[in-house]
Amino acid sequence: MDESLRKRYMGEAYFLRGFVYWRLAVIYGAVPILVEADVVANNFNKPKATLAEVQAQAESDFLSAAANLPVSYDDANVGRATQGAAYGFLTKLYVYQEQWTKAIDAGKENHY
Secondary structure, X not given: OOHHHHHHHHHHHHHHHHHHHHHHHHHOOXXXXXXXXXXXXXXXXXXXXXXXXXXXXXXXXXXXXXXXXXXXXXXXHOOOOOHHHHHHHHHHHHHHOOOHHHHHHHHHHOOO
């Protein structure tokens, strides 16, 4: 597989997982966290993680997404997750946590 395409796919996967955990944290608070190692180990029966752990997973995923996603796309790929989208949701996560300095810093990274 082309390395740039693989990198984009990984960025999109991290973005989607980060988004899902962010929304689950907003709606439910504590939820189980399942990552690649759990799937490989067939470990799906996990206890709920704390709200802080769920938010930390979302933060990690958004940072990984931002590192792998492009700043923009051509017309054929409009609507895909971008680096700016990852930083935007990371900013929103920090605002929910009332981490104002981190929110401002992440917001400044937001590329349009």
